[in-house]
Amino acid sequence: MSDITLAIDVMGGDFGPRVTIVAIANTLKCNSKLSFLLFGDEYQIVPLLKKYSLENHPRIQLHHTKQVIDADVPFSTAIRQSKNSSMRLAIEAVATGKAQGCISGGNTGALMGLAKLLIEPLPNIERPALTSLIPTMNGNSTVMLDLGANIEVSNHQLIQFADMGNIFAQVMLGLVYPRLSLLNIGTEENKGTTQIKEVHQVLKTRLDLNYIGFIESDKLTSYITDVIVCDGYSGNIALKALEGAAKNILSLLKKEKADSDICRKAKRYLLRTIFYRYYRKLQEINPDRHNGATLLGLSKVIVKSHGGANVNAFGYAINYAVRQIENDIPNKILQRLNQLENK
Amino acid sequence: MSDITLAIDVMGGDFGPRVTIVAIANTLKCNSKLSFLLFGDEYQIVPLLKKYSLENHPRIQLHHTKQVIDADVPFSTAIRQSKNSSMRLAIEAVATGKAQGCISGGNTGALMGLAKLLIEPLPNIERPALTSLIPTMNGNSTVMLDLGANIEVSNHQLIQFADMGNIFAQVMLGLVYPRLSLLNIGTEENKGTTQIKEVHQVLKTRLDLNYIGFIESDKLTSYITDVIVCDGYSGNIALKALEGAAKNILSLLKKEKADSDICRKAKRYLLRTIFYRYYRKLQEINPDRHNGATLLGLSKVIVKSHGGANVNAFGYAINYAVRQIENDIPNKILQRLNQLENK
Numbered sequence A, B: 001m002s003d004i005t006l007a008i009d010v011m012g013g014d015f016g017p018r019v020t021i022v023a024i025a026n027t028l029k030c031n032s033k034l035s036f037l038l039f040g041d042e043y044q045i046v047p048l049l050k051k052y053s054l055e056n057h058p059r060i061q062l063h064h065t066k067q068v069i070d071a072d073v074p075f076s077t078a079i080r081q082s083k084n085s086s087m088r089l090a091i092e093a094v095a096t097g098k099a100q101g102c103i104s105g106g107n108t109g110a111l112m113g114l115a116k117l118l119i120e121p122l123p124n125i126e127r128p129a130l131t132s133l134i135p136t137m138n139g140n141s142t143v144m145l146d147l148g149a150n151i152e153v154s155n156h157q158l159i160q161f162a163d164m165g166n167i168f169a170q171v172m173l174g175l176v177y178p179r180l181s182l183l184n185i186g187t188e189e190n191k192g193t194t195q196i197k198e199v200h201q202v203l204k205t206r207l208d209l210n211y212i213g214f215i216e217s218d219k220l221t222s223y224i225t226d227v228i229v230c231d232g233y234s235g236n237i238a239l240k241a242l243e244g245a246a247k248n249i250l251s252l253l254k255k256e257k258a259d260s261d262i263c264r265k266a267k268r269y270l271l272r273t274i275f276y277r278y279y280r281k282l283q284e285i286n287p288d289r290h291n292g293a294t295l296l297g298l299s300k301v302i303v304k305s306h307g308g309a310n311v312n313a314f315g316y317a318i319n320y321a322v323r324q325i326e327n328d329i330p331n332k333i334l335q336r337l338n339q340l341e342n343k
Helices: A017-030 A042-051 A075-081 A086-095 A108-118 A155-172 A194-205 A232-263 A265-284 A311-326 A329-342 B017-030 B042-051 B075-081 B086-095 B108-118 B155-172 B194-204 B232-263 B265-284 B311-326 B329-342
Strands: A004-009 A034-040 A060-064 A101-104 A129-135 A141-145 A179-183 A210-215 A227-229 A293-296 A301-304 B004-009 B034-040 B060-064 B101-104 B129-135 B141-145 B179-183 B210-215 B227-229 B293-296 B301-304
Touching (some): A004 A017, A017 A042, A017 A311, A034 A042, A075 A108, A086 A301, A108 A301, A129 A155, A129 A232, A141 A155, A155 A179, A155 A194, A155 A227, A155 A293, A155 A329, A232 B232, A293 A311, A293 A329, A301 A311, B004 B017, B004 B311, B017 B034, B034 B042, B042 B060, B101 B311, B108 B301, B129 B155, B129 B232, B141 B155, B141 B232, B155 B194, B155 B227, B155 B293, B155 B329, B179 B194, B179 B232, B293 B311
Parallel strands (some): A004 A101, A034 A060, A141 A227, A179 A210, A179 A227, B004 B101, B034 B060, B179 B210
Antiparallel strands (some): A129 A141, A129 A293, A293 A301, B129 B141, B129 B293, B293 B301
16 A cells, blocks of 8 residues: 545534544554644644644644634535635645545535535546445445435436446445446336436446346345435435434434443443444444545545544544545546546 | 224235234224224135124125235336225225225325325315324424425425425324424525525415424434425435334344343343333334324325334324324315415
């Protein structure tokens, strides 16, 4: 593995440096080829770097800025706030070649907007798509795109998403002929919008793709497909519904666990044994392990971490970016699309 | 309570009479004012009626038909199959006034199509909407519509869904001024499709409605709203994603429970105590308890039960229909829409 430099928007996400710096500290220990460019408020960051003995670490470079983009402001406000912000500086570091990838847990709209503005799209790609690996019930992953970058899309764009998702699954999941599906409200041919029916007919003729038809949103995590293609509106609604349900049920169980531990000290050993078993199972579908969405179709790797990500989850997002850079995903997409265009 | 007669498509659903007849047997015991018209294959039904000593029950009338609509065939095939089918006969019984409501666990497309064909819509209603109560994390319910009856809708239709959902929540949830939201991919005003932004602006001016803005699909069960309005495509995707996640996680836990019971007999008492506690909590969000979707906007009560419903769940669907008939929901919607039209 060659050396990789990542630009980090340290201030992004609900917890800012308290999460990002700790995740970086953990990652540095495990990966000796990785360097970080950090962007954010040194008054908040330096004490944390000291705490983790990273103050003069040779693979960390801190660029001070006090400017941040608020998490919940609309896109237009965010862009106005973006000058010299930690997020924009991190993306610019990638645009100018100082880093190979960027990770931010900040305002999603701003990240997507700035990335499209500052990072060159791949030739022939009409629209980049927000892409993520989602966990399946058997402990594997499925690629899903678009998750919200494009509210309204054309048929051709949906087909490009299918091609990009196909390559992403080949590389990131190590599959030769990934199963590909379109998200729809039924599995019969006559179901869904006019657009989805038309794209379905086109994909059926594409023998280079292992297109298996429609998938309904209650099967997202059933591992009956490797790539789920959808417009950004449906994809965002499906994924958030899934995440919300998983989070709510897990929180019920966690609360229960806390109660039990406090009230039933004598039974602690047994509880731990039991909870360990089902916790391990639930961890397989824990969203933390799948944190990180990437804007597929750009010439560089830009990863969005969940705003609410904890240290482990942010660590996964870093790892997600590293794997994409190591495997040179943008270039693989470029080559494949060139092949298709020249056919 | 006055006497109510329900028409039941006994053959509908994955388990047919094995579920529907048992649920009916249970319901008859608890509700002395309820009668049933049963439609289906007497060779399958009569043995079950005998088993539950319902063979000559005064409040059961069986209409034999061998014809059924297959669960997974497309709408066009289903309609061709529909003549003399258990589902069609049940709906016709409602259309001709022999029953006040109908329940079927069969082919959703066919049920919606036949209901729209055979049951008069309310005057002024452009399109009926598939409406359900969804469970919230604190044990309450939220009304959600449309869940799949209308793939593409107009602004005016979405606003009618809001009005119908509002009345449904007032009556079924006993609320004076239900909180009303539009499903969207963000909560800021500039988020979402052109349509959703336009409808948002209209609903903001409607002071007779307690419209509180957009809701994202990860908050469906958070009880921050009482009515969620959406087009049938987004609604179907959101609800199925939610249901799929809940079902998958519950199945993991149930499997774990079974393992534990078998392997650790000595610890059974303790396990039961612990599992009872979190099972009770999980039951609050158990989809079974919220089985039943109704086509709101028709002049009669037509309820769709989940295809995979078990006896308890089908019982809930029966109860759901009974409550709507008792409260005369179609007439309440009619009155309110007439008021609005005359303003």
